[in-house]
Amino acid sequence: MDTFDWKNLPFGYIKTDQNIRCHFKDGKWGKLEASSSEYINIHIAATGLHYGQEAFEGLKAYMGKDGKIRLFRWEENAKRMIFSAGGVKMAPVPVEMFREALFQAVKLNIKFVPPYGSGASLYIRPLLYGSGPEVGVKPADEYTFIVFVTPVGPYFKGGIKPVNMLICRDVDRAAPLGTGIFKVGGNYAASLRALITAKEGGYASTIFLDAKEKKFIDECGPANFFGIKDNTYITPKSESILNSITNMSLIRIAESLGMKTERRRVPVEELSEFIETGACGTAAVISPIGKIVDPDKNMIYEYCKDGMPGKASMKLYNKLVGIQNGDEPDEFGWTTIVE
Ligand code: PLP
Ligand code: COI
Secondary structure: HHHHHHHHHOOOOOOOOEEEEEEEOEEEOOOOEEEEEOOOOOOOHHHHHHHHOOEEEEEEEOOOOOOOOOOOOHHHHHHHHHHHHHHHHOOOOHHHHHHHHHHHHHHHOOHHOOOOOOOOOOEEEEEEEOOOOOOOOOOOEEEEEEEEEEOOOOOOOOOOEEEEEEOOOOOOOOOOOOOOOOOOHHHHHHHHHHHHHHHHOOOOEEEEOOOOOOEEEEEEEEEEEEEEEEEEEEEOOOOOOOHHHHHHHHHHHHOOOOEEEEEEOOOOHHHHOOOOOEEEEEEOEEEEEEEEEEEOOOEEEEEOOOOOHHHHHHHHHHHHHHHOOOOOOOOOEEEEEOO
């Protein structure tokens, strides 16, 4: 596909050739089917529409210098989708079916996998929703699973260039015993008010605090948060954030690079002690944070004052992206080649 300006792709939707679908009915999953339609025919009383009985995933396929396409830790996405399905009482998608759907979706859209070195990748979006009709609040009897792919560039403009974040104290995306740990659509709907406020103020995203006390960092919109100090990678432990596969990987990478790691509650005031901070996730990769503004407390925390990402963030980024692209040895066994 030489019609795309691969190096300047936004993180957005681009139509590809085919997507994969599967239906759960009468207590069992049917066969995977490929479709060239971008639309679904949905029952007007589907629980996914009315009661947010829905979950999704996000992972990427990367073209290597060797011409091989790699998926990064897809089993973790499969497990998390099962976990999210349990969180909103949906029929889980078996791991093998999930794998087959991903591989088929990538293979049917090979020409949309961005070339090696473009900085872009093929984003894979598995989606599961209650498609059976109910009017009372209860789980549906029928489910639909879809996997579509779309080529994407960096989520935050500028890629590895530092971005600014706004601390949000007047909106919660998730409650401690709510659905924050599941990747369900409702969490993202709940985040929109805060996100729009942040965007209107010129920020890349919002930083949510713990909903109960507003004392600790939760996460950065659609990405986890990390801070670096004393050669230590520190990331929040919270019962209302999504457990990021990227973050989990960065913890292992940081350890392998000789850094210490801590996963614990991170008080807001600790922002003044970090020498680097960043957002991490499949879409965000590592987005270094230049400035965090806490308007209610009249505080501004600044990092990357030279406009460049910090040294530790850069080392982590290079190693992670190197493994994903196949430039670095896959020492943790994280990638699967799409044959
Ligand atoms: N937090 C939220 C709310 C997300 O939507 C995502 C993206 O999936 C992440 C964190 C990062 O998770 P992962 O690294 O598994 O993509
Ligand atoms: C991802 O990083 O894959 C995400 O799902 C973030 C997103 C909601 C765009």
